[in-house]
Amino acid sequence: MAKEITPRSEDYSKWYNDIVVKADLAEQSAVRGCMVIKPYGYAIWEKMQHTLDAMFKETGVQNAYFPLFIPKSFFSREAEHVAGFAKECAVVTHHRLMNSPDGKGVVVDPDARLEEELIVRPTSETIIWSVYKNWIKSWRDLPVLCNQWCNVVRWEMRTRPFLRTSEFLWQEGHTAHATAEEAEARTRQMVQVYAKFARETMSLPVIVGHKSPNERFAGALDTLTIEAMMQDGKALQAGTSHFLGQNFGKSFDVQFADKDGSLQYAWATSWGVSTRLMGALIMAHSDDDGLILPPSLAPIQVVMVPIYKTDDERNAVLAKFEEIGKALTAKGISIKIDDRDTLRPGFKFAEWEVKGVPVRLAMGARDLANDSMEVFRRDTLEKETMPIEKVADHIPALLEDIQKNIYRKALDFREAHVEKCDSWEEFQEKIQTGKFLLCHWDGTVETEQAIKDATKATIRCIPVDSYVCEEKGKDIYSGKPSDRRVVFAIAY
Amino acid sequence: MAKEITPRSEDYSKWYNDIVVKADLAEQSAVRGCMVIKPYGYAIWEKMQHTLDAMFKETGVQNAYFPLFIPKSFFSREAEHVAGFAKECAVVTHHRLMNSPDGKGVVVDPDARLEEELIVRPTSETIIWSVYKNWIKSWRDLPVLCNQWCNVVRWEMRTRPFLRTSEFLWQEGHTAHATAEEAEARTRQMVQVYAKFARETMSLPVIVGHKSPNERFAGALDTLTIEAMMQDGKALQAGTSHFLGQNFGKSFDVQFADKDGSLQYAWATSWGVSTRLMGALIMAHSDDDGLILPPSLAPIQVVMVPIYKTDDERNAVLAKFEEIGKALTAKGISIKIDDRDTLRPGFKFAEWEVKGVPVRLAMGARDLANDSMEVFRRDTLEKETMPIEKVADHIPALLEDIQKNIYRKALDFREAHVEKCDSWEEFQEKIQTGKFLLCHWDGTVETEQAIKDATKATIRCIPVDSYVCEEKGKDIYSGKPSDRRVVFAIAY
Numbered sequence: 015m016a017k018e019i020t021p022r023s024e025d026y027s028k029w030y031n032d033i034v035v036k037a038d039l040a041e042q043s044a045v046r047g048c049m050v051i052k053p054y055g056y057a058i059w060e061k062m063q064h065t066l067d068a069m070f071k072e073t074g075v076q077n078a079y080f081p082l083f084i085p086k087s088f089f090s091r092e093a094e095h096v097a098g099f100a101k102e103c104a105v106v107t108h109h110r111l112m113n114s115p116d117g118k119g120v121v122v123d124p125d126a127r128l129e130e131e132l133i134v135r136p137t138s139e140t141i142i143w144s145v146y147k148n149w150i151k152s153w154r155d156l157p158v159l160c161n162q163w164c165n166v167v168r169w170e171m172r173t174r175p176f177l178r179t180s181e182f183l184w185q186e187g188h189t190a191h192a193t194a195e196e197a198e199a200r201t202r203q204m205v206q207v208y209a210k211f212a213r214e215t216m217s218l219p220v221i222v223g224h225k226s227p228n229e230r231f232a233g234a235l236d237t238l239t240i241e242a243m244m245q246d247g248k249a250l251q252a253g254t255s256h257f258l259g260q261n262f263g264k265s266f267d268v269q270f271a272d273k274d275g276s277l278q279y280a281w282a283t284s285w286g287v288s289t290r291l292m293g294a295l296i297m298a299h300s301d302d303d304g305l306i307l308p309p310s311l312a313p314i315q316v317v318m319v320p321i322y323k324t325d326d327e328r329n330a331v332l333a334k335f336e337e338i339g340k341a342l343t344a345k346g347i348s349i350k351i352d353d354r355d356t357l358r359p360g361f362k363f364a365e366w367e368v369k370g371v372p373v374r375l376a377m378g379a380r381d382l383a384n385d386s387m388e389v390f391r392r393d394t395l396e397k398e399t400m401p402i403e404k405v406a407d408h409i410p411a412l413l414e415d416i417q418k419n420i421y422r423k424a425l426d427f428r429e430a431h432v433e434k435c436d437s438w439e440e441f442q443e444k445i446q447t448g449k450f451l452l453c454h455w456d457g458t459v460e461t462e463q464a465i466k467d468a469t470k471a472t473i474r475c476i477p478v479d480s481y482v483c484e485e486k487g488k489d490i491y492s493g494k495p496s497d498r499r500v501v502f503a504i505a506y
Numbered sequence: 507m508a509k510e511i512t513p514r515s516e517d518y519s520k521w522y523n524d525i526v527v528k529a530d531l532a533e534q535s536a537v538r539g540c541m542v543i544k545p546y547g548y549a550i551w552e553k554m555q556h557t558l559d560a561m562f563k564e565t566g567v568q569n570a571y572f573p574l575f576i577p578k579s580f581f582s583r584e585a586e587h588v589a590g591f592a593k594e595c596a597v598v599t600h601h602r603l604m605n606s607p608d609g610k611g612v613v614v615d616p617d618a619r620l621e622e623e624l625i626v627r628p629t630s631e632t633i634i635w636s637v638y639k640n641w642i643k644s645w646r647d648l649p650v651l652c653n654q655w656c657n658v659v660r661w662e663m664r665t666r667p668f669l670r671t672s673e674f675l676w677q678e679g680h681t682a683h684a685t686a687e688e689a690e691a692r693t694r695q696m697v698q699v700y701a702k703f704a705r706e707t708m709s710l711p712v713i714v715g716h717k718s719p720n721e722r723f724a725g726a727l728d729t730l731t732i733e734a735m736m737q738d739g740k741a742l743q744a745g746t747s748h749f750l751g752q753n754f755g756k757s758f759d760v761q762f763a764d765k766d767g768s769l770q771y772a773w774a775t776s777w778g779v780s781t782r783l784m785g786a787l788i789m790a791h792s793d794d795d796g797l798i799l800p801p802s803l804a805p806i807q808v809v810m811v812p813i814y815k816t817d818d819e820r821n822a823v824l825a826k827f828e829e830i831g832k833a834l835t836a837k838g839i840s841i842k843i844d845d846r847d848t849l850r851p852g853f854k855f856a857e858w859e860v861k862g863v864p865v866r867l868a869m870g871a872r873d874l875a876n877d878s879m880e881v882f883r884r885d886t887l888e889k890e891t892m893p894i895e896k897v898a899d900h901i902p903a904l905l906e907d908i909q910k911n912i913y914r915k916a917l918d919f920r921e922a923h924v925e926k927c928d929s930w931e932e933f934q935e936k937i938q939t940g941k942f943l944l945c946h947w948d949g950t951v952e953t954e955q956a957i958k959d960a961t962k963a964t965i966r967c968i969p970v971d972s973y974v975c976e977e978k979g980k981d982i983y984s985g986k987p988s989d990r991r992v993v994f995a996i997a998y
Contacts, residue, residue, distance in 0.1 A: 090611035119582035
């Protein structure tokens, strides 16, 4: 049956949008740039949240909640450092709607203008550090390790579901420390939490590294990132962790009495991942048949489709599925028995393939009589037949194998598309074919900008634990001396 | 030691605010009417969320996420039904900030005006039903059972932490059904979920009942509520479940092909509880020493405070606490060993009392030698001494007893402050002393309004499963015939 998904080879961008829609993950809303996350998509996001939240808490982080709105004046402190400051964000100016005087519809009440405009948070450093000022008086109050799960808004002109939306969901961690060393250690710790999560839970190989000064978060002294390769060879920044120095401590006057009695400004970090991870998950693993989910993020890990003609056959097959379902549930595996009576098995097969359910069990009355069941794995599209009684015991190892195989496949793909490049001519050509190029860079903003202007490629990161990059060489563009290679790619 | 909490008898309202601040639950932010939920307060809210979320999912509800913003025009459809419509809400009119032309600070970019203003959701019926229109085509698509955990904004002039804030956190469930009967059954089912949660998890006795037409949610054909009594005898509406009929189905043209081929409008419910539950929790149970938490919502269920003079004593006592802590953790009990070296035990005792930790264990070197430990329960302030080895086994039953005792205490309080009243003279006097009065009502809006104007009391609900209210009588105010008593009270 036709799954109506555009093949990757035909139109990668359309393929992505098709999967988002056909797998029931998200859809556009009546509000420009804001998406609806549908139940199946949200269930995947919830699994990401639960895993990450537990990982954060293991490192001592606590959740809290800070206001949605930020007073406009807070942005002035940022603007002071930025020539030509412009911030795309949602601005609240009024606090009341009323009937239109002409009796048609509603209008904004002109008398309900706010004294100071409020900005819907695009990120919360300013409002949070205005609060930390109350919390931090002494070295004994440090560190402060807070995270919040919330929505943020950045007005975007061109949006794509999950990858770039005006409103998105994320977590933002904000920590305060007594020393630079401790804050820097926290910055490194959190990017490693993200890397571990990406690799183990999302089956997503990522490169951990520093951003070049050009690509740093505004106000950060250092930004660490995890960068993933999508199936078109483009890079996707999947999470960042920032060392913010004392910038916010100073802007919001957060001083503490140190052990020696002296007054010091607190040191800051912030770190976040967002629903953008959903985009990374889709684009890294899926195929022309639909979504492919690593079992650890699949809302349904095993789906069972009965095949029958008569009611008796139906009852017999469903009874056996119930039995297997109970055994799997007891092992902590999430299952669904698709007992819908109005759809053909072939239609169900296609639907669960599109939705990326890792394992499908199918069985008819004859199979039941022959003690055999069909076990289908979504990642490789392989089918095998096995004795019914063995299925429940086989599944946990199968899911584990799928989890690892999806990672291996993505890693193999990346390794096949990463190469060293030492020629500017080659660079210009190869970078357009979907590759990560490991190149020498002279460390200047000017060179980075010139390369970007010429090719759209940016420095994705200066890797800290992938590839051997430390070696003397010459900058690929300027020819000036360089101490190490960095990762160049075209990015989402 | 002084806990600096105003006694209830002196100023109930100040007592409440003191507990919010001293127990580290929340604080005011730089944004008028918006609070910061601090880690300790948020941990309680998270426990509420997790319990409720599992209860929702057991009934087949799935989580999803809908946009923060609602186009202004969606409110016109509501306004058509409301004379003198006025909605206090946050209105987004622009999408960019820029440097001020005079070089001082930032201003709203006048060129970035939105074509249509966006409203920060005060509740999401309109945006969600605009989406349901895409989801619902056939009876096979029904029911749709969605919930979202999110923030909402209702501009409030007078705010109080948790009880009434301009931004608050909540869940809103929105379901669509093929028949009125099914939607009404869902409305009843969800108010019973709330009642069970309040009674069992929050130890909060609640009365389940219908709202009078005057107090219904705008657009609802029926509103069910759970009403709780606070320690000042006032009522607090803690959760509501609405049967919305076909109003939103019609406003947003959500029609489906029924089994017989005819086109029908979908039937709607919505139901929600918010961080207001935190206010109910605080005001129902706490005392002049601080917060009292039912164990099932306590972030820390057992705190252990060592008493020592020398390092050797400290090490010995802490070693024993570690052992007990491990045993308790294995039983699923959350513990904290307060090993802070800079604070006296008395200070720690007071701090954990203010924070409402249900059980405190205290032990010194001499106790260790004598094989005895002090076990303190926060709800009754009772101490008992018991052999050390027995403590870990004793705690689960103790926590269960505390959970039940807090409920019993609140229920006893309510029963002592509920009475039947059949005299308007008595009513006017008694209602001001903090009571729920069970009175006959003639069923008219006029009488309800007259009683409210005279006394500020409102009909909190027409109970469905508490008190025997079905009996003939005469309206307490109008003297007209009545078929049943209803609950009158002054409310938060």
